[in-house]
Amino acid sequence: MKLLTKLSTSLILAIFSSQLMAQIEVTAVAEVEVSQTNELGEKTVKRTAATSVVPGTEVIYTITAKNTGTEVADNIVVTNPVPEHTVYVDGSAYGPDAVITFSADGGKTYDTARQLMVTGTDGKPRPASAKDYSHVRWTFQFNLDPGQQADVWYRARVK
Amino acid sequence: MIKNSISITTFPGRFALALLLALLLHKPVLAAGTSAGIDISNTASVDYAIAGSSSTTISNTVTFRVDEKLDVNVSWQDAANVAVGTPDSNQVLTYLLTNTGNGNDSYTLNVQNSLGGDQFDPAFVDIYLDANGNGIFNPGVDTLYNAGINDPLLGADASQVVFVRNNIPSSLSFGDLGNSQLLAISRTGSGPPGTPFANAGDNNTTAVVGTSGGTGNAIGTYEVSNTTVSLLKSVVITDQQGGNQPVTGATMTYSIVVTVSGPGNASNVVITDPLPANTTYTTGTLTLNAAPLTDAVDADAGDVSGTTPNTVNVNLGNLNQGSPVQTITFKTIIN
Numbered sequence: 252m253k254l255l256t257k258l259s260t261s262l263i264l265a266i267f268s269s270q271l272m273a274q275i276e277v278t279a280v281a282e283v284e285v286s287q288t289n290e291l292g293e294k295t296v297k298r299t300a301a302t303s304v305v306p307g308t309e310v311i312y313t314i315t316a317k318n319t320g321t322e323v324a325d326n327i328v329v330t331n332p333v334p335e336h337t338v339y340v341d342g343s344a345y346g347p348d349a350v351i352t353f354s355a356d357g358g359k360t361y362d363t364a365r366q367l368m369v370t371g372t373d374g375k376p377r378p379a380s381a382k383d384y385s386h387v388r389w390t391f392q393f394n395l396d397p398g399q400q401a402d403v404w405y406r407a408r409v410k
Numbered sequence: 411m412i413k414n415s416i417s418i419t420t421f422p423g424r425f426a427l428a429l430l431l432a433l434l435l436h437k438p439v440l441a442a443g444t445s446a447g448i449d450i451s452n453t454a455s456v457d458y459a460i461a462g463s464s465s466t467t468i469s470n471t472v473t474f475r476v477d478e479k480l481d482v483n484v485s486w487q488d489a490a491n492v493a494v495g496t497p498d499s500n501q502v503l504t505y506l507l508t509n510t511g512n513g514n515d516s517y518t519l520n521v522q523n524s525l526g527g528d529q530f531d532p533a534f535v536d537i538y539l540d541a542n543g544n545g546i547f548n549p550g551v552d553t554l555y556n557a558g559i560n561d562p563l564l565g566a567d568a569s570q571v572v573f574v575r576n577n578i579p580s581s582l583s584f585g586d587l588g589n590s591q592l593l594a595i596s597r598t599g600s601g602p603p604g605t606p607f608a609n610a611g612d613n614n615t616t617a618v619v620g621t622s623g624g625t626g627n628a629i630g631t632y633e634v635s636n637t638t639v640s641l642l643k644s645v646v647i648t649d650q651q652g653g654n655q656p657v658t659g660a661t662m663t664y665s666i667v668v669t670v671s672g673p674g675n676a677s678n679v680v681i682t683d684p685l686p687a688n689t690t691y692t693t694g695t696l697t698l699n700a701a702p703l704t705d706a707v708d709a710d711a712g713d714v715s716g717t718t719p720n721t722v723n724v725n726l727g728n729l730n731q732g733s734p735v736q737t738i739t740f741k742t743i744i745n
Binding site for chain 2: 276326332
């Protein structure tokens with residue numbers, strides 16, 4: 252009995268510590284662009300955190316993956332559902348040295364923008380368009396060394 | 411003393427019928443967008459492997475709120491210029507007010523009639539709100555608008571038909587145009603697009619002026635299109651002495667010249683002219699455009715004392731300003 256308690260305690264500790272010591276941390280940031288004109292009459296575009304926006308606004312989502320561990324991470328795939336009430340802005344997803352694919356079926360299957368198909372209203376398959384996308388996915392073509400981080404981003408327009 | 415008078419009856423060739431057709435065809439309006447006050451959240455995830463062992467990490471959830479966008483549209487609904495007389499009163503223009511924003515808003519309405527590009531300024535009377543939703547002004551049914559009292563409150567994408575009534579000045583010319591503009595101003599806020607009004611939106615969101623500036627307007631146009639039938643009556647007196655004195659036995663040759671002006675049609679024009687008192691009609695002298703007409707009520711266009719006792723009656727049918735001038739003549743002898 253005593254042994255069993257000890258065992259289960261160590262097991263819980265093991266699980267707990269593995270979560271605490273997650274190798275990859277991921278953070279999401281939502282920003283909007285605000286264009287300003289300075290005293291010289293020059294127009295500058297500044298990004299500020301999105302706290303509230305009106306419909307029609309494009310929101311820029313930046314997702315940062317950082318290796319906080321001590322070992323190399325590979326097979327890194329970042330996935331982001333396109334939020335409800337927004338629509339993916341065509342051509343806006345970017346990630347250095349990442350293959351970008353999209354899902355139009357709630358994240359079940361992914362394909363490149365060129366090849367992704369959906370079922371049209373006539374029941375026949377048709378090429379998916381930006382407004383069909385439910386998820387965006389970045390498949391890194393590189394590993395993250397300890398301490399290294401990488402950003403990916405895309406834009407979504409509030410409906 | 412010999413008196414004479416003349417009258418005409420004609421179906422008024424005014425009031426465009428196209429009006430009714432247009433009213434029910436409301437313009438489709440684009441969806442205003444996500445409702446004000448909704449939170450939009452996003453959470454990303456990352457899958458990875460370390461030394462062959464797969465893991466998934468979920469990101470923080472980033473959330474922002476949808477603000478209220480203040481946009482409004484006004485469109486003029488009449489299919490064509492509204493035909494009016496000169497003068498004329500309480501002539502109705504029909505507009506559609508639409509909340510093209512994404513939250514509830516109410517609007518102050520007003521009318522501006524001092525506009526360029528027209529020949530006259532209508533005189534504003536009042537504004538009515540379509541109460542029964544039929545798109546047609548119904549006196550006694552629709553609601554008189556009072557600014558600040560019953561400003562129309564509309565949800566996102568909702569519409570309200572608005573009627574503007576104006577009076578039309580006198581002594582205008584046919585074809586003259588008069589413009590009247592209906593303005594709607596958001597009561598939540600208006601100004602340059604992007605102007606914020608803190609906590610003014612639905613669910614205490616910030617209300618932000620949209621591309622419309624929080625105002626909408628549309629111009630409706632009246633056109634003076636009254637069709638007028640003009641009569642010119644003249645008389646030539648020939649006395650038995652070869653002179654032109656109106657003495658007993660002298661013959662009076664009457665001539666009535668009928669012309670139509672204005673862009674419309676005058677339907678079923680009937681000229682009735684009571685025979686002058688103290689004269690006697692000379693049988694068989696009625697003519698229309700120099701062609702004789704019988705005195706009896708029959709297939710031809712006119713009669714004397716048949717339709718109405720002691721009255722010349724000529725039916726000219728439908729006329730417009732392109733019709734040839736119609737000339738009626740008849741003779742009487744002074745008793």
